[in-house]
Amino acid sequence: QVQLQESGPGLVRPSQTLSLTCTVSGDSISRNTFYWNWIRQSPGKGLEWIGYVYYRGTTDYNPSLKSRLTVSVDTSKRQFSLQLTSVTAADTAVYFCARSTVITPRYFDIWGRGTLVTVTS
Amino acid sequence: SYELTQPPSVSTAPGQTARITCGGNNLGSKGVQWYQQRPGQAPFVVMRYDSDRPAGIPDRFSGSNSGNTATLTISRVEAGDEADYFCQVWDNSVGHPVFGGGTKLTVL
Numbered sequence: 001q002v003q004l005q006e007s008g009p010g011l012v013r014p015s016q017t018l019s020l021t022c023t024v025s026g027d028s029i030s031r032n033t034f035y036w037n038w039i040r041q042s043p044g045k046g047l048e049w050i051g052y053v054y055y056r057g058t059t060d061y062n063p064s065l066k067s068r069l070t071v072s073v074d075t076s077k078r079q080f081s082l083q084l085t086s087v088t089a090a091d092t093a094v095y096f097c098a099r100s101t102v103i104t105p106r107y108f109d110i111w112g113r114g115t116l117v118t119v120t121s
Numbered sequence: 122s123y124e125l126t127q128p129p130s131v132s133t134a135p136g137q138t139a140r141i142t143c144g145g146n147n148l149g150s151k152g153v154q155w156y157q158q159r160p161g162q163a164p165f166v167v168m169r170y171d172s173d174r175p176a177g178i179p180d181r182f183s184g185s186n187s188g189n190t191a192t193l194t195i196s197r198v199e200a201g202d203e204a205d206y207f208c209q210v211w212d213n214s215v216g217h218p219v220f221g222g223g224t225k226l227t228v229l
Contacts, residue, residue, distance in 0.1 A: 037218075047156075047164065047207055049218040062217060096163055105152025105170060106211040106218065111163040 002026040004097045004112035012091075012119050018084040022097030022112060029078045030055040035100045036080045037108065038071060040093040048093075052100065053080050087119045125208050125221035132227040139195040141224045143208030146189060153191040154209045155184060157202075158223075164207060168193055195226070203228045 008020035022036070029036065038050035051061035053071045061069050065084065073080040084091060095117055099110040126144040133139040143153060153171050156164035167178050171186040181196045195202055205225050211218040 046222045047209075047220040049220070060217070100211070100218070104212040105154070107152075107154040107166055107169050107209065108156070108164075108218075109166060109175075111165060114163050 006112045006115040018087050020082045024078045030075050037098045038082045039096045042093045092119045123215045127221040127224045130225045133198045134229045141193045143191040143221050149187045151210045153186050155193045156207045158205045
């Protein structure tokens, strides 16, 4: 079955760049029926959508993060990545990668287990 | 921007019925999804397109959506249903995914 796995540093210094990668196994990342998303959850809080990338490289971002955010895809490696610049303590969260449908209403059918990223000096 | 409102908590005794609501403007015109999240785990979808249960979700779970309110109903509640539940919408009128704030279901 399809599985997603996040990887990346668990600690990031303030003002630095947070970089995470999600590896897709069990299926192609190049299907035209899915978006590949990043979602985060601050400790004890709700879910916040960060952005998505389509296999062709098209992206869409949460407006509140857009100025600091890049999401990209590497189809040859079956990976997609997140880069968030100029991080602060407010960016401390569990970061999930998730697959969503393209056809509306869109929903997240497969999730990674999540990875905790702490912004601290 | 579009907003979804959920009660912070719902409590139900085992064997009883739990109803978790999600409110939003003209929500009945949109497809609503529900996710269950247990502590330390990733969310997973328990209801999609208002009332469609994905494979593997017990038929004790049902959903409805009309007017400004969507409801996730869990019948014959079990201890294992204790979790956080989030509603979510994402269609062309709501350009980006929106999640409700989540409801903690406590099984008494």
